[in-house]
Amino acid sequence: MSRWLRFLIVIIIGIGLGLLYGWVVDPVDYVDTTPASLNVDYRADYVLMVAEIYGVNRDAEAAVIRLTYLGDPSPVDSVQNALAFAVDAGYGANDLRLLRDLADALAPLSPPGQDSVP
């Protein structure tokens, strides 16, 4: 076996060791993440919480403030994304109604030409 071939092999072994360490021995710990990184279902559930609160207090301004937590470009996006997910995932009728109510309330904030409710 030539020296170059052996050299190449140990490089590959090194990469393998690095990956083994990074993925198995000491894998990444997900801590101190931001709300923007939340998985789509958790984001949708957060929006649902905001919708539940809005469903009682009808305070759209407070809802907008709470939705900024998710770090989306606009709260309207947050609600529309959540609503789309909720429809796909089969949320209950009452939950969908709450989300639609919130979407309707925030519709005036939508950029022109953007559908407010799917």
Next chain:
Amino acid sequence: MKEERGSWYLLTGLLIGIVLGLLYAWVVSPIQYVNTAPHTLRTDAKDVYRQTIALAYQSTGDLARAQARLNLLGDEDSALTLAEQAQRQRATAGDSDEVQALADLAAILGQAPVLVVTSPVPVDTQIPSETPTLTLFPTVTNTPTLEFTPTGTPIITPTATLTPTLGPSSTVTRTPLASATPEPTRTPLPSLTPTPTLAPPFVLDKQVQVCNPNLTEPQIQVFINNAAGIGVPGVEVILTWAGGQESFFTGLKLDVDIGYADYVMEPGVVYTLQVSGGGQIIPDLSIPECEDDNAQRYPGSWRLIFKHP
């Protein structure tokens, strides 16, 4: 010639490989935190999440759902964490409605754990898999979950896509707090949702003068117990006096009791105490006098023990 070089080149190659691996991991394709779960959030973000849970609970009264959501945060003791947050926000002059929502949820969780048994609550199973096929609902698995398969670089940055098996007609549901009932409409029926009715107001069970010379400051010590005699955290205790009012919460001094709270009395001030939620009013609380073995007088304390009737 070859013999003189030895095998150092192998070590060199190994180091180059490791460097390449790290270069790839840290520069070419650094970690991007996506598709995370609430338990991984920063502390301040968890506080906001928890606050929103409490307010949503206040709006809907759905305790099972609130508990399921709290479970996602991975708190060891949700009631205690809520009480602590209420206390912190109270201390920083946070919105009183928000503080109250936290305290109410802490109280109901602390005193009525049995209520949640009847409702579907997700089971934690934890931690994103490091294998290329990962299910991105690491903290919730009793709910049928959408399976995601990474489409990009495996493992570290799992760009998720929906598997085609899930559609509107699917009989599974997936929210973190979804009902275990595999039906498209999974909102718990009102009849199945435990109504988070607070028990009757706490009443004074005992009022005892405490003469303990080791106590450095005269205190009002409050113990709030449920009907079974177990301490209840997160209960707000309101003190009023001429020209002032203060409130504090049980559950922050676990070394004493989970249902314990205390307040340092000022000399010459007469306090009136009430447990929030319309509890019994205890008037005329001021620093009592105690006497030690040498007939020396010193300020004493009051111990008030409340319980559900």
